[in-house]
Amino acid sequence: MNHLPLIIKREYFTKVKNKPFIVMTFLSPMIVIALIAIVAYISKVNNDKVHLISVLDESGVVGEVFKSSEKIKYNVLDNISLEAAKSIAKETKSYGLLHVQQWDDFDAISNKVYFYSEESPSLIIISDLEKKIGDELTNLKLEQNNVNVATVHHSKISIDIVQENFDGEKTSKMDSLLKLAFGGVAGYLLFMFIIIYGNMIMRSVIEEKTSRIIEVIISSVKPVQLMLGKIIGTSLAGITQFVIWIILGGVLMTVVSLIFDIDMGQLQTPQQDMMLQAMENSELNMQIQNVMASFYHLPITNLIVAFILFFIGGYLLYSSLYAAIGAAVDSETDTQQFVLPILMPLILAVYVGIFTVIEDPHGTVSVVFSFIPFTSPVVMLMRIPFGVPLWQQLVALLLLIFTFMFTVWFAAKIYRVGILMYGKKPSYKELIKWIKY
């Protein structure tokens, strides 16, 4: 008798109808969005603040550079001592005082510029000031050397190397970034999914043990069927939760940003700011086109198919182990010693993915780890956007399927014995013995 659909249905509906599950499903996106909104709001308030900077220019050349903008107002002081300037800066509640000392020569100026302030100034403002003064002085020095500044600007040539592999497929820097993002998201998603729902499966097995229903069920259903039903049912509930999170998150994000007029894109770190500044030089339109083009360059079909296969394979591999742990122990507190060895290859996979694949997606380490079944789902998913030969993908997938079947068999063995064992925490030695029963 095949009871699998019945078991899956029960597992799914008890999970989905469970109050904590419902609360988590609807509350977590709200909490996350609320946090993002708060951060965005604060940084917006921060950004909107107008900084007043007092400038004491003893050199008399750079003063003209400081034209007040929306965010920074300059108060250029003339002909007073540094001490007086400092007190004025304090009185006017300036963000700080920029002091450019007397100079003889353009090169000597580099260590003759000081910034005094109450608190340490923000990186962005300092680098902005440095850039402004530096640009102006460069221009001045060019002129001093009888070079026409306009000519120099005209003569600037920006290079964007066109990358193409031997088969004629074009790639670009943008490509690489996008690939990284794709692989990273896929790998990380799998990692999260395994941890969250693997634990859920484990708990649900323990629940059956502690409520002592297991023997009643096991007299009508094969343990393997029960285990697979649990894994599949819980996974479906997990997918439901994930989809709701994504939809709800998207909707909430839109609503919140409309209501509070917060541009979520404003959430930028200084590095991003600098990157954007650097990008402003080249044309933005070109960039957008590049991104779109890069997107089409990605091996989309391969990505999707591989994502589905490796995701399912990797997930089942790990969740069957989680089910086995649940069967082996009596309570959740006993699970730790068994969960850790499972988590380690998973964490290793993520580290290899983040550090090695980015550096060299086709290097020895990356390739080896994309074959090892316990790390291959994460690492391979991260590698595939960079183009992995089909044979490698197939070999890794076959190895994964093979190992997956083995772990399910192994887990089922432990499960079958473990679910009927009460009262003692088994050792690894005993687990090995159970397999022989």
Place this chain on the structure above:
Amino acid sequence: MSNLLDVKEVSKHFGAHKALNKVSIAVPQGSIFGLLGPNGAGKTTLIRIINQITMPDEGNVIIDGEPLQSKHIRDIGYLPEERGLYKSMKVGDQALYLAQLKGLSKTEAKKRLKYWFERLEIGDWWDKKIQELSKGMAQKVQFVVTVLHQPKLLIFDEPFSGFDPINANLIKDEILRLREEGATVIFSTHRMESVEELCDDIALINKSNKILDGKLLDVKRQYKINTYEVGIKTNNKLVLQNELTEKFEIAPANFKTLDDELKLNIKLPQGEDPNHLLSYLTTKGEVSHFVELIPSVNDIFIQTVKNN
């Protein structure tokens, strides 16, 4: 009468531990079969083998003339000793689920559940969660779930634990009624008085071996000690007692009577007619009490396990 279940020379090892050693039992059709034994004797292992939860290493099991196979799951109803239900699931939903696992259709299961819930007066529990019920109430639900699919073979492991005397009686009557309706029952318990009351046949397992089995009455006959409990009204108890000591093997007895009688357990030699004893006693005084001592299951249990 044919046997519904034949367990033939079944052995089972767990690592170095031998849980069952060539155990055979025969459960006649329509009987209540008591499976007895001390803790850890192997009863649960045997029951699990019958339920196909574990596979025997050796031997085979015949049910209703066929070798045991997965289709027989629906012919067996099993109430394990370690039992429980999903705590946060509604009574009705989980009864339906468990019934469907035993192969009943949803509508059929619902119909039968309604009937049983009415019968045991638990109809208004349908939408309650198990965690809201008391232990005894949950046991009732569990009993219903066990018998719902009308299995040919019912296996009850300590069915009365957790019940108050009224409900235990109710369940006992239900078990007897199910037997009337044709079910065969395997009954495992440590409560010897219920074995005495219910069982037609028994088997005793100790240290992985079957050490005793048969019809309960045959077993009792086998353990009969030819001892009679007698009470005689006499004027001189001491004289009579001395007289009897010379003729028979006697021991003091203790039972309640209205008058001050001489109370003795008299053991007759093998083959001696108790009528001779009775007629002899009547010449000595008024016999108010003459009962053959039948060994209780409890005595047989303790005696055989100790001797084993």
